[in-house]
Amino acid sequence: MKLILTQQVAGLGAPGEVVEVKDGYGRNYLIPRGFAIQWTRGAEKQIDSIRKARAAREIASVEQAEAISKDLQKLKVRLRTRAGDSGRLFGAVTPADIAGAVKASGGPELDKRRIEVKNPIKTVGSHEVAVRLHPEVSAKISLEVLAG
Structure with missing residues (x-):
C-alpha cells in the first residue's frame, strides 16, 4: 500500500514522504490516526503544501x-x-x-x-x-x- 505521510512517524519517515507499507498497518493504524493519507495522483499535489508547512515550522540548520x-x-x-x-x-x-x-x-x-x-x-x-x-x-x- 502506498501512503503519503502527514506527520513524523518514527522508523518510517517524515511528513510529505511517500512510503510503501503493509496493507493492515496502513489501513488500521496510520490512516485512522491521521499519520498518513492514501496515495493518489491528486494527493501527490498535496505533498508540496505539506512540505512547505513543515519547512516553515522546522528548525532549518x-x-x-x-x-x-x-x-x-x-x-x-x-x-x-x-x-x-x-x-x-x-x-x-x-x-x-x-x-x-x-x-x-x-x-x-x-x-x-x-x-x-x-x-x-x-x-x-x-x-x-x-x-x-x-x-x-x-x-x-x-x-x-x-x-x-
Whole structure:
C-alpha cells in the first residue's frame, strides 16, 4: 500500500514522504490516526503544501538547533499541577503541558510532537525530558513538577 505521510512517524519517515507499507498497518493504524493519507495522483499535489508547512515550522540548520539546545538546557522549567498528599499526580504530565511550561519559563515555542517522555510523569519532583530539535540534535530539559 502506498501512503503519503502527514506527520513524523518514527522508523518510517517524515511528513510529505511517500512510503510503501503493509496493507493492515496502513489501513488500521496510520490512516485512522491521521499519520498518513492514501496515495493518489491528486494527493501527490498535496505533498508540496505539506512540505512547505513543515519547512516553515522546522528548525532549518544544525547550528540553529544547537543554539536552541543550549538555551533549553540552561532553562529551569517549573510546572504546577494537581497532586495528592502523597505526591502522586491526578493524571500525568503530557508533552503539551511541558511545551506550555517551557514557553511560560521564557523558552522557545516547542512542538509537542518533538517532546519525548520515556516514562509517564506521575509524581512531583525533578524529571528529565528529551526534545528532538533536529534529526541530529536533541536537548534535555530539566523539569520540576510542583503540587499546586
